[in-house]
Amino acid sequence: MSDAASPAAPPAAFLAKQHALFALRHAKYLPTPYQAEDASRMTLAYFCLASLALLPASTVSTADPSLSALQVLLKPTQREGFVDWVYEQQAAVGGFRGSDSLAAARHLAVEAEPSTSAFSSLDPPNLIQTYTALLILGLLDDNFERLDRQGLLRFIGACQTSDGSFLQFPGCPEAGDPRSTYSAFAVASMLDDWSTINVDKGLDFLSRCRRYEGGFAQQPGLEANAGPTYCAIASFKLASRLHDLPEPPSLLRWLLDRQVRPPPLESSDSSDEDEEAEPGGPARDPDDAAGFQGRANKPTDACYSFWNMGALSLLLPAVSPDLSIDDVLDPALDRTWLLDCQHKVFGGIAREPGARPDVYHTYLSLAALALGDADGKILGLRRLDAGWNVPVEVAERMRSGLWKER
Template sequence: MATRDPLDFDVGVEVDEEGTPSPSSISPPSSPLSYLDRDRHVAFFEMLYDLMPYHYQSQEINRLTLAFFTISGLHLLQALDRVDKDRVANWVLSFQALPRSRAELKNGQFYGFHGSRTSQFHPDENGVSVHNAGHLASTYCALAILKTVGFNLLTIDKESILISMRNLQQPDGSFMPVHVGAETDLRFVYCAAAICFMLEDWSGMDREKAKDYILNCQSYDGGFGLMPGLESHGGGTYCAVASLRLMGYIEDDLLSKNATSFIVNVPLLLDWCMQRQAIDGGFQGRANKYSDTCYAFW
């Protein structure tokens, strides 16, 4: 029989004859946050709240996205009291692109939110700074921040956002992030669905067309590619399933019902997701790729 120091384990922990603690006898941590240094994480987010470190400055054009991660991080760490919520809301609202008249809502541009001051203005042919159009992903981040800090989204000019957002939906149901010269894939379908969901108004998109586009992205292996015909991808799969859920095509109790009644192949989808866990415990975004913390989130 193996010997051990009696202080190796806490009093009351059962061990087998080899001195190994029984899994059933080890008490779980009192809080999920005991696995990380919460205070250091909070301090890091507080730093990002006050300034942008030099190695993030190349991402200034995505400042609203960085702010979204900062505010959401503090919220998840139960430290949202560290920020001035009114100040945050006013700062975010300053990025909204507003039409000069209602007629401009038909000019093809998107009147959502800009990602930063850099993208808010651009020089015209005479070098004069003029307002730029909004960006779909930045609008998603802006509304998510406002909702997180408790701002009443029903008080903003949602009509400008939703009417002009329909300009971004393509004939196949996908969305462009801006009104001209941009790619289309599931990321922006998700942004559009989340925007409509948060604003409690689905007039900004054709849900049936968006649903058909999403279903066309499901691959033979159960996952979803970012576009029809592409390899299944962790982020694309999240965007697909989350969009269908937000649009009302998937219910909360998905697994308790007959899988054959759903619009997606649920068993195949679950099998693909389970196979994405790598040997190191993390998750990979695609088959035969290294694991990455972002895919654990997706």
């Protein structure tokens, strides 16, 4: 069939209610595919709760429109249960671990065979889980009275190495990268206390990750990628040092070049046996949508809509105070791409149309959609604080609760 005989597919509807139920369902019961990621359960819980916090209450009820879906759908006992669980992961050495499942496994192993030593200890606390633990407490409007502030400060300080980078935890065998730097800087900014880390050395490490293309890499000398680029820009922003970011125009150009046209959607049966995958959507002219890639010459992926849009929203004030995302790209093209990635039955958003949705791509897609609709008039999503990754009103509550004890 010729192109002229193939009308463009209509824009997909935003399935807000299905996404809210998808996030709530996963917040209660993570299915089997997440089993291998149990050490990061804190971050998985954050993706679920943060998705609900971005969706308005009107998505699922006729409650007060000023409330979020999280405030309506999560019962008080469930909220308290989540808060208690988060604090159970607070380690005596400072910081938060991702889960306590190893403790349960060790207990069962000891009961079955007292000599078993395979589960000799819990996973250590780490920076990413600590960062998302604080965000969960903020999302659930905790008063932070049980937070070990001094332990947190000691922990992030102990993670910094002599080259300025941060390990995920002291003694971690993996080298530090912009993700761990961002996590440490985010925690310091939430506590409004930078006394235990060397900001200059941390930013110097990030600068060494800057590549000739304009973006930042996971390590010095590697290829620039949108994820580390967001982490680096956000770190400069949180440290109030965006003015020290070299050559912002070349960085802006690199980010803008990441928006590319995806291949056209074609109606077909999915070869994926996973029951949550679905056939590709209706045929679409590739000019109708434009998502984001993580690196040059790579396909579009829903998660990179946030990593690029988040980086742009933080960087633009350093390039020109008068610029907004709408001035440098067309969010409507990315919106079309992301809505094509929705699962029409189960809810949730996948990395690409037809793939199985997951909590990671669902949250990052909703966050990108929120940034592309700053006033919330198109999809009704709540405004996002792109530096911390929570709704603006949650970030304000966190500052009020955490900074009062400075």
